[in-house]
Amino acid sequence: MNGDKLSLSVPDxxxxxxxxxxxxxxxxxxAGGGGDIAITAKDINIDNSSLNxxxxRNFGSSGSQAGDVTLNATEAVTLVGSSVFNDVSAGGISNAGNMTIKTKQLTGTNGSQISASGTL
Structure with a gap:
C-alpha cells in the first residue's frame, strides 16, 4: 500500500x-479522478462482469486525471456479456485515462462492450 494506492506485483x-x-x-x-485497473495474466476471462x-457526471475538476485500464494477457482476453469502460461522462471535468489491451486474441460476445471516450 502506497498512500491510497493498493497494488500487487508478481516477479517477471x-x-x-x-x-x-x-x-x-x-x-x-x-469518481473524480485517479484509480487504475491493471490485470496481468495468461488468459483474462470476463463473463457477465465489468471493469469501470x-x-x-458532475465529478472531477480542472487538471483531474482519470485512471488507466490495462489488460495484459499472454494468450487471450475473452469478454462474454461484459463491459470494459474508461469514460469521462457528460458533465465530468478531467483528462481521460488510457485504455490498453495487449493480447494474442481478443474476443467479445453476447453484447460485450469496450469503450474509451470523453465529452467536450
Missing part, C-alpha cells in the same frame, strides 16, 4: 495464471 520470471471475473464481479474506480474507470 513466474508463470502467469488465468484471471476470471464472473457473475457480476468487477472493479469500479470511477473514468470520471462520473
Amino acid at each position: 520470471g513466474l508463470p502467469r495464471a488465468d484471471v476470471s471475473l464472473t457473475n457480476r464481479a468487477g472493479f469500479i474506480v470511477s 474507470a473514468g470520471i462520473l
Whole structure:
C-alpha cells in the first residue's frame, strides 16, 4: 500500500495464471479522478462482469486525471456479456485515462462492450 494506492506485483520470471471475473464481479474506480485497473495474466476471462474507470457526471475538476485500464494477457482476453469502460461522462471535468489491451486474441460476445471516450 502506497498512500491510497493498493497494488500487487508478481516477479517477471513466474508463470502467469488465468484471471476470471464472473457473475457480476468487477472493479469500479470511477469518481473524480485517479484509480487504475491493471490485470496481468495468461488468459483474462470476463463473463457477465465489468471493469469501470473514468470520471462520473458532475465529478472531477480542472487538471483531474482519470485512471488507466490495462489488460495484459499472454494468450487471450475473452469478454462474454461484459463491459470494459474508461469514460469521462457528460458533465465530468478531467483528462481521460488510457485504455490498453495487449493480447494474442481478443474476443467479445453476447453484447460485450469496450469503450474509451470523453465529452467536450
